[in-house]
Amino acid sequence: MTAYLKLDHIDKSFARGGSTTEVLREVSLDIAKGEYISVIGHSGCGKSTLLNIVAGLTPVTNGGVILEGVEVNSPGPDRAVVFQNHSLLPWLSVYDNVKLAVDKVFSGVKSRAERHEWCVHNLDLVQMGHARDRRPSEISGGMKQRVGIARALAMQPKVLLLDEPFGALDALTRAHLQDSVMQIHASLGNTVIMITHDVDEAVLLSDRIVMMTNGPAAGIGDVLDVPMARPRRRLELVTDPAYLKCREAVLKFLYERHRFVEAA
Numbered sequence: 001m002t003a004y005l006k007l008d009h010i011d012k013s014f015a016r017g018g019s020t021t022e023v024l025r026e027v028s029l030d031i032a033k034g035e036y037i038s039v040i041g042h043s044g045c046g047k048s049t050l051l052n053i054v055a056g057l058t059p060v061t062n063g064g065v066i067l068e069g070v071e072v073n074s075p076g077p078d079r080a081v082v083f084q085n086h087s088l089l090p091w092l093s094v095y096d097n098v099k100l101a102v103d104k105v106f107s108g109v110k111s112r113a114e115r116h117e118w119c120v121h122n123l124d125l126v127q128m129g130h131a132r133d134r135r136p137s138e139i140s141g142g143m144k145q146r147v148g149i150a151r152a153l154a155m156q157p158k159v160l161l162l163d164e165p166f167g168a169l170d171a172l173t174r175a176h177l178q179d180s181v182m183q184i185h186a187s188l189g190n191t192v193i194m195i196t197h198d199v200d201e202a203v204l205l206s207d208r209i210v211m212m213t214n215g216p217a218a219g220i221g222d223v224l225d226v227p228m229a230r231p232r233r234r235l236e237l238v239t240d241p242a243y244l245k246c247r248e249a250v251l252k253f254l255y256e257r258h259r260f261v262e263a264a
């Protein structure tokens with residue numbers, strides 16, 4: 001099987017002043033179309049660097065990213081990113097934030113009326129249709145993240161890249177948004193790479209969990225298959241032996257095999 005998205009022997013070093021930091025070494029992963037992949041690992045191991053490489057925002061030192069057989073090394077609408085700190089333009093309404101991305105991607109393809117419908121459709125998908133005329137400063141953090149997700153989905157990307165998208169949210173808002181993302185993934189079949197620090201979130205949402213070793217020169221330590229059937233319901237999973245087993249495997253990886261050691 002050829003991978004839909006291939007991370008091919010990626011090395012990444014940053015040079016600063018006279019010194020070089022090796023952040024990633026030999027990161028390789030084949031991702032199938034529609035797969036939901038989580039990346040988990042201790043702080044500073046290089047998760048965001050890896051996501052930024054896939055997004056084309058950070059150049060690799062060696063290796064490459066191949067999407068549908070074509071190497072990608074600059075940003076493009078085929079890979080949409082949602083950051084932890086909502087990156088909405090504060091002077092535009094919710095609707096116009098989504099419209100900006102839609103116009104950029106679809107101006108030659110969809111008519112003005114179709115683009116309007118598409119913006120409304122994607123805002124409805126994340127239950128934000130009612131707030132489309134508000135500015136980012138007038139909505140909550142969870143609502144901003146919903147708009148960020150709507151904006152990303154509206155670009156119809158081949159790959160959705162989520163960098164701790166729920167990290168700054170309270171537990172209840174986080175759970176609601178996780179459920180929305182699961183529903184969207186079920187209906188649209190997006191290919192997703194999501195960075196998270198949250199073990200339960202990784203197990204709940206993912207088909208596979210990529211566990212990174214500690215840096216410097218971090219790599220993929222292990223990849224865990226998450227076998228529970230979908231749709232998944234969080235309350236039912238609490239007692240599901242497969243869920244508990246996955247959770248334990250990730251915790252063991254993080255806290256026994258690759259314990260975080262504070263730099264002296």
Ligand SMILES: Nc1ncnc2c1ncn2[C@@H]1O[C@H](COP(=O)(O)OP(=O)(O)OP(=O)(O)O)[C@@H](O)[C@H]1O
Nearest residue numbers: 014016021023041042043044045046047048049050
């Ligand atoms: N532009 C840069 N220049 C130099 N060093 C960088 C740059 N970006 C990241 N790094 C370094 O690369 C390492 C990995 O950082 P990265 O943000 O990818 O880690 P992370 O796993 O996402 O961390 P966290 O979980 O805390 O967000 C860190 O040591 C960081 O200081």
